[in-house]
Amino acid sequence: MRAVLISGGLAMVIALLGTPLFIRYLVHKQYGQFIRQDGPTAHFTKRGTPTMGGVVIIGATLLGWVGGLIATGTPPRASAVLVLFLMTGLGVVGFLDDFIKISRQRSLGLSARWKIAGQGVVGIAFAVAALQFPNDKFRTPASTHISFIRDTNLDLAFWGVTVGTILFVVWANFLITAWSNAVNLTDGLDGLATGVSLIVFGAYVIVGVWQFNQSCQLLPSAGPSCYETRDPLDLAVVAAAITGACFGFLWWNASPAKIFMGDTGSLALGGALAGLSILSRTEILAAIIGGLFVVIVLSDVIQIGFFKLTGKRVFKMAPLHHHFELSGWGEVTIVIRFWIIAGLFVALGVGIFYAEWVAG
Numbered sequence: 001m002r003a004v005l006i007s008g009g010l011a012m013v014i015a016l017l018g019t020p021l022f023i024r025y026l027v028h029k030q031y032g033q034f035i036r037q038d039g040p041t042a043h044f045t046k047r048g049t050p051t052m053g054g055v056v057i058i059g060a061t062l063l064g065w066v067g068g069l070i071a072t073g074t075p076p077r078a079s080a081v082l083v084l085f086l087m088t089g090l091g092v093v094g095f096l097d098d099f100i101k102i103s104r105q106r107s108l109g110l111s112a113r114w115k116i117a118g119q120g121v122v123g124i125a126f127a128v129a130a131l132q133f134p135n136d137k138f139r140t141p142a143s144t145h146i147s148f149i150r151d152t153n154l155d156l157a158f159w160g161v162t163v164g165t166i167l168f169v170v171w172a173n174f175l176i177t178a179w180s181n182a183v184n185l186t187d188g189l190d191g192l193a194t195g196v197s198l199i200v201f202g203a204y205v206i207v208g209v210w211q212f213n214q215s216c217q218l219l220p221s222a223g224p225s226c227y228e229t230r231d232p233l234d235l236a237v238v239a240a241a242i243t244g245a246c247f248g249f250l251w252w253n254a255s256p257a258k259i260f261m262g263d264t265g266s267l268a269l270g271g272a273l274a275g276l277s278i279l280s281r282t283e284i285l286a287a288i289i290g291g292l293f294v295v296i297v298l299s300d301v302i303q304i305g306f307f308k309l310t311g312k313r314v315f316k317m318a319p320l321h322h323h324f325e326l327s328g329w330g331e332v333t334i335v336i337r338f339w340i341i342a343g344l345f346v347a348l349g350v351g352i353f354y355a356e357w358v359a360g
Helices: 004-030 043-044 052-071 078-104 112-130 161-187 190-213 231-255 260-280 285-289 291-310 320-326 331-359
Strands: 145-148 151-155
Touching: 004 052, 004 190, 004 231, 052 078, 052 231, 052 260, 078 112, 078 145, 078 161, 078 231, 078 260, 112 145, 112 161, 112 260, 161 190, 161 260, 161 291, 190 231, 190 260, 190 285, 190 291, 190 331, 231 260, 260 331, 285 291, 285 331, 320 331
Parallel strands: none
Antiparallel strands: 145 151
16 A cells, blocks of 8 residues: 555656656757647647657656555566556657657647557557466456456457457457547646546546455455456556656646647556556446546547538537637636546546445
């Protein structure tokens, strides 16, 4: 438990103190954000604001995690390493996207083909590795079962191990792509994606700690409500480090933002959320805990789909937060109200998680 507190606290301090140093470096290099021409006109004043702040989030997370392990003498375990690999790998893809935007002074970075290819390489490596590394109880970090609050009876290996592995890789990559793009779409207002991520990953600290306290591997007489998660406490430590990193970064990312996380941060955070949901066996529950991300993605899907069918728009602009901007809401008002909604989704998700254990 000490590792959870130390990792979160250390990551927060590193992000809080490291972000202004990184801002100075980016300003010196003139690495500023390029604003899309079809976005809200109020955003044009943000042109030139340093971006790629996700580098700080990733760095603070990794250092906070390592610091927590060293301070408690805990060895690294497969589940934590896999989530951090996924987070860092997608962060690299996002970094390349950001760097191309900055160096070529345009709003488009990597082409869609290369971006999907990069996400796919990292995602496939993660998915294949997640079915390896059984511990002394023969539990691997992930399983081929679709999970809600724990593994369900829906097993992707219904036609054998080979087919199950292939289907799991496809399913895991769908989740990774969905979550990374969801956070990316949400990152449109100062502090919005960072604040929502902070709340969501904070919920996964609770999930990990609770699963650890009710682990089938640790309880002397495990009942039917115990959890099969391989390394729940290690996942809680990673979630705490990400939460702390987001907290420290938010200090500088809140309106008016001194720095943006860029695709470096949004893809990394989305990947980490996908990884935590897969390895904690809460894949469907994550859609409730991260409900605000889902709503924002759906607003984009509805806008595009309705426009293609009818030639008309449902919203003034998608994603949803831009609709409210063009409706006259202040940026800070939108961000705070969306944080509140994100908190309600998290409360609902954690409540369902706990209620299922009580009912069991």
